[in-house]
Amino acid sequence: MTPASARMDNPSLITVPVPLGERAYDILVGRGLIDTAGARIAALGARAAAIVTDEHVGPLYAAALTASLEAQGLRVSMITLPPGEATKSYASLERVCDAVLAARIERGDLVVALGGGVIGDLAGFAAAVVRRGVRFVQVPTTLLSQVDSSVGGKTGINSRYGKNLVGAFHQPSLVIADTALLDTLPIRERRAGYAEVVKYGLIDDERFFAWCEANWQGVFAGGPERDEAVAQSCRAKAAVVVRDEHETGDRALLNLGHTFGHALEKLTAYDSRRLVHGEGVAIGLSQAFRFSAFLGLCPPADAERVEVHLNAVGLPTRLSQVPGGCGTVDALLDAMAQDKKVKGGALTFILARGIGRSFIAPGIEADQVRTFLTGEISA
Amino acid sequence: MTPASARMDNPSLITVPVPLGERAYDILVGRGLIDTAGARIAALGARAAAIVTDEHVGPLYAAALTASLEAQGLRVSMITLPPGEATKSYASLERVCDAVLAARIERGDLVVALGGGVIGDLAGFAAAVVRRGVRFVQVPTTLLSQVDSSVGGKTGINSRYGKNLVGAFHQPSLVIADTALLDTLPIRERRAGYAEVVKYGLIDDERFFAWCEANWQGVFAGGPERDEAVAQSCRAKAAVVVRDEHETGDRALLNLGHTFGHALEKLTAYDSRRLVHGEGVAIGLSQAFRFSAFLGLCPPADAERVEVHLNAVGLPTRLSQVPGGCGTVDALLDAMAQDKKVKGGALTFILARGIGRSFIAPGIEADQVRTFLTGEISA
Known part of the structure; x- marks a missing residue:
């Protein structure tokens, strides 16, 4: 030393x-x-x-x-x-x-x-x-x-x-x-952590997402790009936390990709051999953008770009990539609704109008989610 | 209803x-x-x-x-x-x-x-x-x-x-x-709670202590005096809490009587058949005033007045009143020092210059406490 x-x-x-x-x-x-x-x-x-x-x-x-x-x-x-x-x-x-x-x-x-x-x-x-x-x-x-x-x-x-x-x-x-x-760190854990890095770009920083697309190999290899990626992620998270320390508003944006991701973790019984948190988040990020595109909120090309980058680093993006499967549409919907009563009504999602343009979307009808998931599961 | x-x-x-x-x-x-x-x-x-x-x-x-x-x-x-x-x-x-x-x-x-x-x-x-x-x-x-x-x-x-x-x-x-x-509520529990009521007068409100001396029977009987005693205690505690919510300073005054009291609870193994918290506090309040008088800080007449009132309502005030005894001076001193290292050095007490004139007293030498306690135990 x-x-x-x-x-x-x-x-x-x-x-x-x-x-x-x-x-x-x-x-x-x-x-x-x-x-x-x-x-x-x-x-x-x-x-x-x-x-x-x-x-x-x-x-x-x-x-x-x-x-x-x-x-x-x-x-x-x-x-x-x-x-x-x-x-x-x-x-x-x-x-x-x-x-x-x-x-x-x-x-x-x-x-x-x-x-x-x-x-x-x-x-x-x-x-x-x-x-x-x-x-x-x-x-x-x-x-x-x-x-x-x-x-x-x-x-x-x-x-x-x-x-x-x-x-x-x-x-x-x-x-x-x-x-x-x-x-x-095992490569699988490095990839899983990287999903959260990408998330910060997707939330509100298109430039950082573009930087990730150009520099991810340096992040994985351990060059100065890794330090920069970690620092920029911390800056992004700190900015949100300073605005909303106790999660009464904006901090929910940090859950981009996590509504889908947590549901997948639950349906795979938190078994890390099947899915680790970051892999759930990677699929969740892709699903959030694909769902946003499905709702006509986001250009399909942006959802495509998210998926291409996550796949490039070796992360999964589709429900079909969950080892052992992720169950039925109803099981997924159940897992997404924290409270059974929400099922018949509306759910809150973090959606996006494009890369770096995420927002909190309350009032998403369960039927819309069901139709979207039905298409995804059979895809 | x-x-x-x-x-x-x-x-x-x-x-x-x-x-x-x-x-x-x-x-x-x-x-x-x-x-x-x-x-x-x-x-x-x-x-x-x-x-x-x-x-x-x-x-x-x-x-x-x-x-x-x-x-x-x-x-x-x-x-x-x-x-x-x-x-x-x-x-x-x-x-x-x-x-x-x-x-x-x-x-x-x-x-x-x-x-x-x-x-x-x-x-x-x-x-x-x-x-x-x-x-x-x-x-x-x-x-x-x-x-x-x-x-x-x-x-x-x-x-x-x-x-x-x-x-x-x-x-x-x-x-x-x-x-x-x-x-x-059993009379013993009513008395024990009353020790904390008296404490607020002793901390910084001589007038409230005098009111207690004049009105305690109404407090025990359940007249409007009881409501007033509870309300005044809450006002007093609230004022301290508002000044120092997280106990970094003044809030320690609320521990008047508690250094001795906690030690006695510990030495009676928290056995409520021998001593309940409020009884420990009653003895502790009396001891804090007697110790203040011993140190020449407080008029002996004030310590006497505290003891007379606590005895009047049926509360104990002396170490000899602890059922089964409270152990040796060394055991008491040990129980009062949270950290063994403090033993050879100085302790912090809440002491008083008179009724309603309490203060935080750091730097009390263990030897002074020992001499005082030796006198008390043999008293």
Whole structure:
């Protein structure tokens, strides 16, 4: 490891501020940032840190992170959980909260989430409720968590009634996104995370989508394009979060592709061997544009362009690409309607008038969705 | 039951506003308010309500509350838990959250806490985290919860590492304190709640303390004095909470009597047969004033006056009054220091320069506390 003092001047470092008043924080993006994470985290002023990680990520990075925090004089403890979505449970919440309390973390101290979205969501939620709120730092280790879940303060666990149904809005004090960690990420996970990158272009930034079309190979290869893609995604998400921290309006735009995507995840029983979140989102993005075109809202050429790009990077875009199938139209519609009562009536979708021109569309009739899906399933 | 329209003009109704900006709410105090609770809660605009209660309180009031909410067109469900402090657990949190989700409570809907402090703290915490926050209403049924825990937004459960160590700041949308419900409260619980009433006078309102000395019998008997005592306590607490919602400063004054009190609860193993919270607080209030006098900060006559009044209503004031004893000076000191490292150094206490003149006193030497306690234990 290079000495912290030298590496603090990381030339590739991009800082994305999240200006949320007294909850403002920075997202740091760059290669090799984990080497100087100790100094950066210590600069927040804590005396102790509890690292929360999983059995995949911990063995790779936790020892170095612990050493760099201890070198700064922090008392460090570690909580290691099994990897996977099942870890976002009430039982894990109890385990993490009690471990954080056992580590004598006080209000001025820190919880450090070292891992992907599961660890970030769980550790962030524990930080939100231990002593009614201690600070926390996100060190996301997957592309998906670097561009999405580590930013914006949504934390939580799953309930038997659905994903992320129990949680808190709790902003991190710092996000450190080391893009070099993605070098060892399986290609399937890199692609899945990339679906969320593309999403930001599709929501309201046609130029960024065009940049993705031209630069995606650099993003996957780990060149400066990757840092730029992560940073731009964080900027886009931060802008939405600053406008609507608690999701009472605009923040719903971030769900572009997710109404379809969540339904597909549900119908594949959240079995990551069949479909991971980002793959569901990729199909969902394509479906949202195809549905918008079906409704006459969006030029078919734009829907085509979305699909071509997602396919180019190796992501699925059609219902028929769901391994094992996605069930019947009725099952899909059921899964999309959170409440059975909505079925006979109207649903809210995020639709688009074109690439970069998404909008919240309440009042979409279930019959229109049914007709569209019938065509898609047989396609 | 009188029709809601008539009873809404309850002549004995006292409204205490809690002006917390977008989290502002009212505390309603008066006899018989539970009869019109349905209309008042429905006025908040929800479509559904999940009542959380316990096996003692539920059978007394839940059916009437349910009926009055249903009469207003709300869909109502009920979750009934065992009574007692053990219910403030992770397991109960899971049970309440899942029941609230099963009841299809959405962000616009309500959780209604019907019970004492345990139910209010637990239901409030569940409301804070289900869907990252749904609204909730407190219907406190004990004097302690009417004057203390139902106001101010502190919610939570206990951990093996201590009480209330996991929770959230989540303000209720309405508090309905029906003082008639206290008529059937055992005298021991009425006395225990009264210790918190007296506390507000001791903190910063000598006139209210004098009013308590003159009117306590009316408070216990259930006359208009009771409504006034509850309302004045809520006003006092609300004023502190508005100044310092998240307890970064002044709110600590509300802990007057609680450093000693919590230590005594801990040393009696939270066994309510030996000591209930309010009894610990009564002894703690007296000890805080006696310690202030010992340090030369407070006139001994004021400490005497505190003790005389607490004894008059039947509350304990001395360490020797703890049934089964409170252990050694070292055990007491240990229990008071949250962190072993504090032992050799300084502690923070809430002390007083006289009745109504309390202040936060950091830097109290452990040796001074030891000398004081040695005298008290042998007294």
